Amino acid sequence: MASFKPTKVLAYPKLGERVTEETLYWKNYKAPVQIKEFGAVTKIEFSPQPPYNYVVTASTRIQVYGAHSQEPLRSYSRFRDTAYGGSFRGDGKLLVAGSEEGLVRLFDIGGRVALRQFTGHSKAVHVTSFLSDGYRVLSGSDDLSCRVWDVASGSERSSYTEHTDYVRAATASKLNPDVFVTGSYDHTVKVCDVRVGGSVMTLQHGHPVECVLLYPSEALLVSTGGRYVKVWDLLKGGQQLVSLKNHHKTVTCACLSTADNRLLTGSLDRHVKVYNSSYKVVHSFDYAASILSLALAPDDEMVAVGMANGVLSIRHRKHSEDKQVVAVRRRRGPAYRVFIKGKNYSPKQDDFQVNKLAKQHLQKHDLQLKRFQVSNALDAALETWRRSTKPEITVAVMVELNRRGTLRNALAGRDEQSLIKLLNFLLKYVTDSRFSNVLLMVADLIVDLYQQVVPQSPVVERLLQRLMELLGREAELQQEMMQVLGILDTLFASLSTRKKASAPAGPPAIQGAHLHAV
Numbered sequence: 001m002a003s004f005k006p007t008k009v010l011a012y013p014k015l016g017e018r019v020t021e022e023t024l025y026w027k028n029y030k031a032p033v034q035i036k037e038f039g040a041v042t043k044i045e046f047s048p049q050p051p052y053n054y055v056v057t058a059s060t061r062i063q064v065y066g067a068h069s070q071e072p073l074r075s076y077s078r079f080r081d082t083a084y085g086g087s088f089r090g091d092g093k094l095l096v097a098g099s100e101e102g103l104v105r106l107f108d109i110g111g112r113v114a115l116r117q118f119t120g121h122s123k124a125v126h127v128t129s130f131l132s133d134g135y136r137v138l139s140g141s142d143d144l145s146c147r148v149w150d151v152a153s154g155s156e157r158s159s160y161t162e163h164t165d166y167v168r169a170a171t172a173s174k175l176n177p178d179v180f181v182t183g184s185y186d187h188t189v190k191v192c193d194v195r196v197g198g199s200v201m202t203l204q205h206g207h208p209v210e211c212v213l214l215y216p217s218e219a220l221l222v223s224t225g226g227r228y229v230k231v232w233d234l235l236k237g238g239q240q241l242v243s244l245k246n247h248h249k250t251v252t253c254a255c256l257s258t259a260d261n262r263l264l265t266g267s268l269d270r271h272v273k274v275y276n277s278s279y280k281v282v283h284s285f286d287y288a289a290s291i292l293s294l295a296l297a298p299d300d301e302m303v304a305v306g307m308a309n310g311v312l313s314i315r316h317r318k319h320s321e322d323k324q325v326v327a328v329r330r331r332r333g334p335a336y337r338v339f340i341k342g343k344n345y346s347p348k349q350d351d352f353q354v355n356k357l358a359k360q361h362l363q364k365h366d367l368q369l370k371r372f373q374v375s376n377a378l379d380a381a382l383e384t385w386r387r388s389t390k391p392e393i394t395v396a397v398m399v400e401l402n403r404r405g406t407l408r409n410a411l412a413g414r415d416e417q418s419l420i421k422l423l424n425f426l427l428k429y430v431t432d433s434r435f436s437n438v439l440l441m442v443a444d445l446i447v448d449l450y451q452q453v454v455p456q457s458p459v460v461e462r463l464l465q466r467l468m469e470l471l472g473r474e475a476e477l478q479q480e481m482m483q484v485l486g487i488l489d490t491l492f493a494s495l496s497t498r499k500k501a502s503a504p505a506g507p508p509a510i511q512g513a514h515l516h517a518v
Contacts, residue, residue, distance in 0.1 A: 041306025098125025
């Protein structure tokens, strides 16, 4: 007796989805590895030097992780209150962080005790960074000030108090050690110069600024805040290039990829979006909680995301070597336990090997189909759709029932509740071009089976009326589209006729005269 074959569910393309090299590039990541931190993960930053460890700021701890480690390589926990903004120096040997206490601490990557402690802020320090010379530290605080500190002496070099609200974003120029950018909850972004002693450019973001980011050329500046991501051209005096509104909630973080400087943004709406050079969204990563921090490793080897629920999510890039290892594992022969009864006996070339059939695990709708319970199989498929919102399985079961010639039997004899589920499914997907052929046939069978008893249920009657109105509107749209296509065909035909009529007649005449002369 032939074994039962599970229902084949076709993979339908998503409507409007275009598969490009870029989408394939960003889909080429493994399943995320999740690490539980002690609190909300507010900052992640990768070391600029190999082996590209990354520092994670969460709760009262700052922890350094290796590229493939799930336990911290180093932990700095001597903070009395919440720590903020852990950042590496350019050589990866020093680490700086702020805190709720208003202190800025400097750590050696190989030690545990702070090398320096900068005091001067009166409120929480949320952002810290090294200036590109490596000898000065920048800090931004809730006391509305930004300060520059000297690493060697631990003294304050300069202070800036131009913001009128909390300073929650800052980044230092890598090309000029005297230039840095700050963002504040006063809705402004300021480009500052230490030599001038203040800001040289002010940009109006329009919302509380959560993150600022400079492109490698430093001609472009990105600011995020509210639902907006804005890109500014600094070479044109801070002219706004684009204003993006692809997130549904506050955009909290942003970073750049090393592959063509693609822009990535994270938001409280639990999505990370990837923009191409034209600032179109080419990919999106979904997460379980609101995103507070985001970082990308050099060469895009890792995507690190910190969430409000204290989970650190790490995605590693897939490589051809990984795929080869998986293929080798799949081709591996029987394990040693198969031959344990035969001691050290190994099979010879002429031996017959009897394989034990693997137990077949069937889905609920396939179990019902195997038992020829066609009505129950359709009910199970509808229940699967309600749980997973994937119509492909339900449509695949309908196709299989139609192939067996039992679709009419599966639809017949239904009570009011099960009929309502079917009609709701049809209302949602009957106009979907991927499923319309099958679902129109199902709708026709339902009307044929239940037209005599429809008046007995006001709910079913109302749903059927909505279905007929929906199909009527769809038919009108199709008719209008055919008319538009006819008009376009006429226009194209007339244009081609005009081109032929207006073609110059000179060359053939000249050619004929030339031949005649010859």
